[in-house]
Amino acid sequence: MKKYICIILFLALSLTGCSITTNEDTKPKVKPKVNTTENLSIITTNKLLYYMTKDIVKENHDVDYMLLTENEQWSYEYTEDALNNIANKDLFIYFGADFEPWINDFLGDIKNGRVTSVNGSRGTKIVKLENPVEYGDATITDNPYYWMNPSNYKILMSNIKNAIQEKDPQNRKIYETNFNENMKELSELQKSADDNNELIDKTVFVTFGDTFDYLAQGLGIKLVKVYEDTDKLDIEEDLDQATSDEKSIIFLTDGVTLPENCRELINKYKMKRIKVQNYSYDSDYIELLDKNYEAINQAISEESE
Incomplete structure (x- = not known):
């Protein structure tokens, strides 16, 4: 009789599995880390502005630039392919203040697309050139190197940071931290100069x-x-x-x-x-x-x- 009872119990345990516990069952369940951040496509007009943008995003997002040297800014002639390429970006960041003398025509010729354009000079204090420069049919009157005054640079970097935060609001604290770190470096450099x-x-x-x-x-x-x-x-x-x-x-x-x-x-x-x-x-x-x-x-x- 005892033999039959043992067999019945063994079969019950085997079928239900309720009383059998393994090491696998006791291990904590670790959820895979999911990156919910949209990978933004960002392009700047030049390499220096590219570095500034990278100081805000660090290794996040895809950042690229159009032109390498300053002289290229003045000789640049854009094409339809360039317009289409920029139109499909998330952010297009430019210095403004006449550093890219072709920028107004360029922006006007971009047709359709999702791109948001960011004028880095917005809110900065621009001084006028004593001797304006001719560019095609236009006359350049703004002194374009506004970022060399650290007060203007802070505004420029804030414009870049704000634009990226608007596109990626869930990580706004990260960009704020990166911005503050950059401003700290600048402050230390200014104290040294003083x-x-x-x-x-x-x-x-x-x-x-x-x-x-x-x-x-x-x-x-x-x-x-x-x-x-x-x-x-x-x-x-x-x-x-x-x-x-x-x-x-x-x-x-x-x-x-x-x-x-x-x-x-x-x-x-x-x-x-x-x-x-x-x-x-x-x-x-x-x-x-x-x-x-x-x-x-x-x-x-x-x-x-």
Whole structure:
């Protein structure tokens, strides 16, 4: 009888499985991580703006750029294929303020598509060129390098961040964090530059044209600007006063060929030439600004010795 009872119990357990527990059953169930973020397709007009956008999104989303060098911005002639390509992106980010002199026509020719265009210069403080530049039938009056003033750069980066947050609101905190980290780097760089304010006050900075207006704003320096039609006598009075005040005189250049009046002034006052840049395709903004500040700080330190 006992033998039959054991057999019946064994069969019951085998059929129901209710009282059999395995190690597999006790392991916690781990749900696979699902990335619900839509992978945005973002394109910028140039490489420097690409770096700025990457500082906001980091490794998220697909970011690309159209043009590499600054000269390409001025010689660019867009095609129907380019218009169609941009139309199918999620975000199209451009500097604005006439840095891309063809941008208004370009935007007007984009037909249909899902793209949202972002003007990085919106809300920034733009200064006018003393000598406007002709571009085809248009006249360029805005000085385009507004981002070299850190105050404008903050607004530019905020415009980029806000546009990405609108497209990907569920990750807005990530972009806010990345933005704040970038602003912290900028703040630390500015504090380092401020350490040389005393030497900057003992230096007169001369340059050709309006190229470095925003860089000067950021450093709090006043530029003596020379144009092709500038009479040297108008400049020499200021430089003679600087010499009598025992101030150093430094010439800021981006490497362009200088007109004769500039070369004569540089030679007469034995100015030290310092190369600085507003645009770079092989370094991001913080690196670009740091290189400029370092070049200026080194020059004024050497002149003060």
